[in-house]
Amino acid sequence: MKHIISFILLLNVVIGMAQNKADDIVGYYLIFDPFSNEYSQCYIYKTSKGTYDGRVCWVSNPAKKNFLNYVFLKDLRFDAENNEWVDGKVTxxxxxxxxxxxxxxxxxxxxxxxxxFGFSLLGKTLYWTKEKQKREQK
Structure with a gap:
């Protein structure tokens, strides 16, 4: 009985650690858009489905304020084996x-x-910088 209880406790700890790792992606990110040569900030959050979505929360170009709250990233899920988020869709x-x-x-x-598009070789790699807080929109 002691072994069963120990196993259940250990399993809960491992599951909790994996969940915390998955949620590391939640937060604000500064993004350089290679199409417009402008900056924006997005917020990645966990959905009720357990996947991760991202929305625009700040734009450097005030003329593009209409993109605020636009959900451009959908359905990312955490792959614990490879320690990455996969299967997302970006528009x-x-x-x-x-x-x-x-x-x-x-x-x-x-x-x-x-x-x-289709194959990972046919694409673009970007680097987003995690930020501590939301930027103030002017």
Whole structure:
């Protein structure tokens, strides 16, 4: 009986640690958009489905305020074996098509984002910088 209780406690700790690791992606990120050569900030959050979505929460160009709250990233899920977020879909505002994406931390504040059509080789790698708080929109 002691072994069963110990196993259950250990299992709860391991599951809790994996969950915390998955939620490391939650937060604000500064993004350089290679299409517009402008900066924006997004907020990645956990959905009720347990996946992760991202929305625009700040733009450097005031003329693009209409993109605020635009959900451009959907359905990322955490792959604990490879310590990365996979199977996401990215839609760039003003562009046609949806890119597949996966993300992985290079370090605690640098998120490697790979967006591609079909095959990972046919895409672009971006680096997003994690920020501590939301930027103030002017």
């Amino acid at each position: 760039y505002a003003g562009k046609t098509g949806t890119y597949q994406t996966y993300m992985k931390f290079e370090d605690k504040n640098k998120l490697k984002v790979r967006a591609y």
